[in-house]
Amino acid sequence: xxxxxxxxxxxxxxxxxxxxxxxxxxxxxxxxxxxxxxxxxxxxxxxxxxxxxxxxxxxxxxxxxxxxxxxxxxxxxxxxxxxxxxxxxxxxxxxxxxxxxxxxxxxxxxxxxxxxxxxxxxxxxxxxxxxxxxxxxxxxxxxxxxxxxxxxxxxxxxxxxxxxxxxxxxxxxxxxxxxxxxxxxxxxxxxxxxxxxxxxxxxxxxxxxxxxxxxxxxxxxxxxxxxxxxxxxxxxxxxxxxxxxxxxxxxxxxxxxxxxxxx
Numbered sequence: 001x002x003x004x005x006x007x008x009x010x011x012x013x014x015x016x017x018x019x020x021x022x023x024x025x026x027x028x029x030x031x032x033x034x035x036x037x038x039x040x041x042x043x044x045x046x047x048x049x050x051x052x053x054x055x056x057x058x059x060x061x062x063x064x065x066x067x068x069x070x071x072x073x074x075x076x077x078x079x080x081x082x083x084x085x086x087x088x089x090x091x092x093x094x095x096x097x098x099x100x101x102x103x104x105x106x107x108x109x110x111x112x113x114x115x116x117x118x119x120x121x122x123x124x125x126x127x128x129x130x131x132x133x134x135x136x137x138x139x140x141x142x143x144x145x146x147x148x149x150x151x152x153x154x155x156x157x158x159x160x161x162x163x164x165x166x167x168x169x170x171x172x173x174x175x176x177x178x179x180x181x182x183x184x185x186x187x188x189x190x191x192x193x194x195x196x197x198x199x200x201x202x203x204x205x206x207x208x209x210x211x212x213x214x215x216x217x218x219x220x221x222x223x224x225x226x227x228x229x230x231x232x233x234x235x236x237x238x239x240x241x242x243x244x245x246x247x248x249x250x251x252x253x254x255x256x257x258x259x260x261x262x263x
Contacts, residue, residue: 043127047118047238050110054119060084062110069107070183070191075157075204079178082206086150088114090139093160093181094153096216099226103151106181107158114149117142125238128224129245130231140221153215154178157207162187175204 013021025031032052034045046064053062061080065071083089089111092103118125118138125138139149162182183191212220224235236243 042130043238047125047127050115050118051122054115060112061089062112062115064105064108065179066106066181068182068184070180070188071107072177072179072195072204074195074202075175076178078203079207083109083111083152083209086111086152086209088117088142088147088149089152090114090149091152091154093155093158094151094215096153096218098218100223101216101218101220102222103153104158104160104181106160107179111150117147123239126235127238127243128235129233129248143220149220150209151212151215151220152209154207155215175202 021031025033034048049064050062053059061083083091089109090103091109092105092107095102095104121138121141124141142149157176157178159177159180162180180187180191224232233245233247236245
């Protein structure tokens with residue numbers, strides 16, 4: 001992607017951070033700038049990443065994480081061997097209550113056959129304003145077409161809220177966990193100090209994926225109408241010329257849990 005896009009993508013960043021990011025990209029080629037609009041366009045960003053990965057790599061799994069997620073990569077890599085034969089794998093932290101069923105999407109893993117369905121259905125994709133549910137709309141369509149999406153609700157190893165942690169992490173990070181949400185920089189360093197000395201020598205135990213009914217008694221599916229007002233915006237055709245939510249234009253910044261983050 002060209003320099004103009006790079007400048008547009010990081011507009012508003014402090015000069016020292018901007019220069020470091022541009023230099024990182026030039027030196028290692030490990031960064032891509034997303035050609036999407038500012039504001040609440042999480043859905044376009046998520047789908048752009050998925051389509052870009054599908055075009056450039058021959059992968060078995062697609063991993064998407066939030067920037068405040070500490071990922072225990074060795075435990076995750078060790079576990080992937082057990083998931084290679086899962087059809088239409090949908091792996092995440094699952095929320096199941098009386099009003100709705102939803103994967104969190106803070107750390108999300110999709111099997112390649114499932115990502116290919118996004119590509120096949122490109123012309124009919126439905127987009128949400130906040131993005132976390134876009135995979136759900138595809139899954140709704142797949143279920144209607146009699147595909148059986150494999151939900152792997154890995155709630156025991158994906159810590160949804162860091163504040164829920166009550167015990168010491170030293171041993172758990174080495175052997176039990178896949179990731180921890182809400183891990184802002186202070187906690188990233190703390191967690192890395194727990195695991196860095198034996199990061200590559202300890203293998204986590206196999207976790208058996210259960211049938212969906214043992215994770216949640218409610219049927220699979222996503223219903224945007226039950227969301228609270230801030231998140232409740234009607235889904236729209238993904239690539240329509242005028243896809244927009246004017247009521248969200250007033251939000252120029254996203255206030256994170258522990259900091260303010262520009263969208």
